[in-house]
Amino acid sequence: MSLRRIATVEDLHQYLHVAMQLEHATIPPYLTALYSMHSTANQDAHRVIRVVAVEEMLHLTLAANLLNAVGGTPDLSRNDFVPVYPTRLPDGETDFEVGTRAFSPDTIKTFLKIERPAVADQGGSRFVSRDRSARTLMPTVNAHEDDLHFFSIGEFYAEIGEGLERLHHELGDDLFRGDPARQVGPAYYYSGGASVVEVTDAASAAAALRIISEQGEGLGGGIFDEEGELAHFYRFDQLLRGHYYQPGDEAGRPTGPALHVDWDAVYPLMPDSALDHYPEPGELQDAVTAFSRAYGDFLARLTEAFNGRPELLVPAVVDMFHIRDLASRIIRNPMPGRPGVNAAPVFRGLAPVGVA
Structure with a gap:
């Protein structure tokens, strides 16, 4: 599959579905790192990663609002979504x-690297030309018969922003044909760093895209976004540099209080855990299966919430605590036959019991 440059509403729907998939794809890696830390250590690091994971959920919600606003249908239950x-x-x-x-x-x-700033080293081009990876999540862009790729998440969202502007110029306010009742508003979601934006017109669409881009890599590549919140790239950078950023700091040179990290206070989790790593029936397999099923239920609830039932985001918060508790049960278990390696959760949503 390849994407075209955004020329039609259907193209825009494709891009926004990929945006939802992309925002979600960062969450399991961030949560796995979060869960792997000992509960009595690394409180600073735990807080940094948790804030980013919560804001990625905000970005997922904003992408769903954008897709709904232009008449699309969010679906997190597709087999290829995770x-x-x-x-x-x-x-x-x-x-x-x-x-x-x-x-x-x-x-x-x-x-x-996930959150890296949006400027590609290609003479200002949004795209880079390279061989296609079989493991890529996002489709390529089919432009002028070249196999082009976005350099960063920021460049991908810049393309969506320009596509929205072009289509709004052509179609006027008819572009925003979606049912406003399907929008998730601040009453149902609040992340701490920024409130969710209900997308109903060009201005609110631009505001939603701005939040996603600025929280990721910063305002114009800067350290802080327009609300004064630290961008994700620099939140993570603090962990390696051992200090917090504060206003007035330069990139790569945080001068704030020390940020203490104990790299050893971590469970040695099975990397890239998959269901077939747990073939033996028993309590461990049951726990991993229960986690995957609960994660699938969580994605199903989000799909309903983004399709006209935003009130379901409130119990979804309870789902997240349940998922965390299930993960805690798993990661304390050594992997059978793998000395020095512990079990890890698998973020592959299983269908509910009794559903094929």
């Missing part, structure tokens, strides 16, 4: 892959 890890983000990069792995310096370095 990637098989390791995968390539955002667009099949060959310089790194993303997996579900324990908290470590290498894991944080990968997170920095």
Whole structure:
């Protein structure tokens, strides 16, 4: 599958579905690193990663609002919605892959690459030309018969922004043909860093895209966004540099209080855990299966919430606590036959019992 440059509403629907898939694809890696830390250590690191994971949920919700606003249908229950890890983000990069792995310096370095600033080193081009990876999550862009890829998540969203502007110029307010009742508003979702935006017109669409881009890599590549919140790239950067950023700091040179990290206070989780890593019937297999089923239920609830029942986001918060507790049960178990390796949750949503 390849995407075209955004020329039609249907093209825009494709891009926004990929945006939802992309925002979600960062959440299992971030949660796995979060869950892997000992509960009595690394409170600073735990807080940093948790804030980013919550804001990725906000971005997922904003992408759903954008898709609903232009008449699309969010669907998180498709078989291909959750990637098989390791995968390539955002667009099949060959310089790194993303997996579900324990908290470590290498894991944080990968997170920095996910959130890297949006300026490609290609003379200002939004695209880079490279061989296609079989593990890429995002489709390529079919433009002028070249196999082009987005350099970063920021460049991908810049393309969506320009496509929205072009279509709004052509179609006027008819572009925003979606039912406003399907929008998730602040009454049902609040992340702490920014409130969710109900998308009903060009201005609110631009505001939603701005929040996603600025929280990821910062305002114009800066350290802080318009609300004064630290961008994800620099939140993660703090963990490697051992200090918090504060206003007035330069990129790569945080001067705030010390941020203490104990890289050893971590469960040695099975990297890129998959269901076939647990073939033996028993309590461990049951726990991993229960986690996967609960995660599938969570995605199903989000799908309903994004399709006209936003009130379901309130019990979805309870789902997240349940998922965390299930993960805690799993990660304390050694892997049978794998000395020094612990079990890990699998983010592959299973169908409810009795459903094929």
